[in-house]
Amino acid sequence: MVKISVILPVYNSDKYIRKAVESVLAQSFNDFELIIVNDGSTDNTSNILNDFDDSRITIINQSNQGPGASRNNALDIINGEYVMFLDSDDWYHPDALKISLEEITRYDADLTFFTMINYNDGEVYENDWFNLSQFDESFENRAFHPCETPGSIFDLSVGVCQKIYNTGFLKRIHARFPEGIFFEDMPFFFYVYLKAERISIVKKHLYYRRKHDESITHVVDEKFFDTVAAGQVLMRIFIENGWYDMYKYDLLAYKINGPRYALRDLPLNCKDEMFMLIKKDYESIKQGEYFLDFLDNLGPVKKKFFLDVIKAGNYEEFKTLNQTNSSPAK
Structure with a gap:
């Protein structure tokens, strides 16, 4: 068993996948496994993935099934006490695994939020949504129950990559992503969030979220x-x-x-x-x-x-x- 499993689904992301993988391999915390789900890529993604020679990497090659099935297939084989998710066009801060693990274990939480920072063509910028601005200082440095959520739970960031999760908790509640659709993060998040007993937040930017013309949420189609x-x-x-x-x-x-x-x-x-x-x-x-x-x-x-x-x-x-x-x- 390892401490953290990182799940990284990828489909036709040869422009960005190398940086995503390297950001995991370069972490200051080393007790992890990286499960990459190559979801039927038809570009140069497979060749780039094959360039990596690291025993911590497991690659699942499958026909195109979509992001929900890709994450579920990875969840079925993880060995980590905790699990994190990374999108193929994004990357981690070098201390992302170390800090997120310290925070979730400190409060014995079922899941822990961290903040994300946006990246667009060289510009780095923040926004309230990914800065967890809905949570004031009273929610920091402790665990809280979802019933304490300020305002509406529907004002929270649903992105699966903005959290670290206790694997045992996810298995107990049989957490799964909807398959065959996009926006699978959204129902997964609300189910997991409301099933949780202990939640914590850490307001540190541990994740770089790339915005570009091909990203799922950027192109309305x-x-x-x-x-x-x-x-x-x-x-x-x-x-x-x-x-x-x-x-x-x-x-x-x-x-x-x-x-x-x-x-x-x-x-x-x-x-x-x-x-x-x-x-x-x-x-x-x-x-x-x-x-x-x-x-x-x-x-x-x-x-x-x-x-x-x-x-x-x-x-x-x-x-x-x-x-x-x-x-x-x-």
């Missing part, structure tokens, strides 16, 4: 269709675990907003298909037991969006409906 499926998984998680009634006001708003913003930002040639995915979802909600909850808990803009999607037969009809009698944003 067909991948954002999966905001509908991810929201469906999230609803199911909250309902099945008895969290729905406690969080439904913010949960329903969060579920509406993901696809709503995606529909707004998607290129024109994607809007019709996205609209029909949302409409199918909302028609299902209309026939289910939670329909009145949406009507009673959504703010005016989100409620109008919800009802206009149900009324409209296609995206063009929706545009006409949604542009008339608009309510104040809320």
Whole structure:
């Protein structure tokens, strides 16, 4: 057994993968394994990975299955007491493993957040989201329960790479990523966060998050269709675990907003298909037991969006409906 397992899924990332791997191998803490899941790459990624000769590296070569399956397949074979995740276009601070391990063990936490810093074409910059600004000083230097979360839990960063996790805890709660969709971090995070008994934070930048034109969250394209499926998984998680009634006001708003913003930002040639995915979802909600909850808990803009999607037969009809009698944003 090792102390930390680092999981690194990669698909066609030959521009960046060498730096990601080297940032792990150069860590000041050495008791780790690095599990790289080569998810059917067709560029030069495989050749770059084969250049590394280090006994701490395990490479899983598989057909393209997506990020959720890649992480699950790695979780099935890890040997670490703790686990961290790295994206193939990002990299770690040299002390990332050392500091994150010290923090999670100090408070016997199920998971520990650390801060991330953004990198874009040579520019390094911070933002409140990845700086954990939602947590004031009273949350530092201790463990806390999710019920203490300030504000809404839906204001927290869901990125899986911003935490270190106790492996035993993840196994006890049977934590798995949704497979076959993008935005798999989101339902995984909320399930793990609300199952945790002890959480801690360390406000140190241990992770460099690269922004570039090909990154999943930077390019708004067909991948954002999966905001509908991810929201469906999230609803199911909250309902099945008895969290729905406690969080439904913010949960329903969060579920509406993901696809709503995606529909707004998607290129024109994607809007019709996205609209029909949302409409199918909302028609299902209309026939289910939670329909009145949406009507009673959504703010005016989100409620109008919800009802206009149900009324409209296609995206063009929706545009006409949604542009008339608009309510104040809320």
